[in-house]
């Protein structure tokens with residue numbers, strides 16, 4: 001049988017905290033310093049020798065066996081990761097060792113240090129859901145200047161082989177455009193941006209999209225730069241940072257689902273209804289409907305035909321034209337009000353979000369672990385997969401955001417574990 005080597009990093013010959021007490025209890029040896037001698041006498045009154053072994057009188061158990069640093073390291077390792085160890089946390093570890101009848105000073109501190117340096121505990125540590133930095137809110141400077149793009153799907157194949165929906169949302173007035181797609185090529189995305197955004201609302205200043213291959217590719221980059229559009233991507237690890245588009249996509253999905261009943265393949269037919277509903281419903285952020293902010297007046301919706309509204313029953317072409325022109329004159333004021341309301345709303349959200357922030361900072365050379373799963377790492381292990389990937393070395397950092405990291409070679413792994421950062 002291959003002999004098992006126990007990793008002990010402390011030399012057994014290291015001076016132990018037990019030595020002065022043992023000497024005093026065995027033959028009354030005290031330090032020359034009077035104060036130190038008094039201290040030792042007082043301290044030793046809580047200890048006793050039984051068959052040459054030092055015990056501490058305890059509150060929880062009759063006697064606790066006092067361990068030297070060498071034995072303490074062994075006790076922690078055995079209880080934490082031995083045959084009946086469960087890689088428990090520091091507090092449980094310290095309590096378990098204590099309940100087994102062992103003692104040394106600073107048990108909890110040593111247990112904490114030990115658990116922090118356990119590699120397995122770090123690879124399988126819970127994922128951190130608290131944000132590392134404060135929320136950055138985006139407010140577009142003018143209508144139709146900044147659009148967010150997102151893909152919804154896959155859905156059941158509909159008429160024309162459509163399986164996905166491309167959604168575009170204006171950041172200022174929350175106007176939404178969407179189109180069903182049969183394939184996710186950059187050409188289809190370009191057609192949508194050109195036909196549904198550029199030709200209708202002018203050339204935007206900026207487009208924000210996630211890192212999908214349809215957006216983050218040479219063809220779409222070239223398309224955007226040919227119109228002078230700035231293309232920005234959200235982080236691979238934080239696709240939800242394009243929050244507004246994500247929430248509109250969710251609204252569209254929730255609008256389609258209840259309309260389908262048994263005919264799920266007809267989802268594309270319902271898209272226009274959902275878009276109409278979205279555009280004519282007031283948004284919490286702006287306090288206005290996207291339609292009102294876009295055209296200065298509200299759209300006529302079916303209820304005004306079913307139960308005729310005042311403007312429908314008293315329609316006068318000349319008067320209507322005049323009112324529309326007046327509304328257009330007041331449109332800038334309306335948009336300014338909506339902008340201010342949006343700022344207040346976003347500030348409220350930021351205040352709520354920022355309460356949960358737990359700052360974490362990195363510097364070049366820090367040893368860090370990367371969240372597993374997002375890059376397809378170890379997916380073959382399913383539920384048994386570690387939560388964190390192998391240690392990597394941070395190369396580029398910007399305040400609290402880790403921009404990139406490199407992988408350590410096998411011989412560069414730290415011998416005694418690393419600390420989570």
Ligand SMILES: [Zn+2]
Pocket residue numbers: 080081087088115118119120121122
């Ligand atoms: Zn562990």
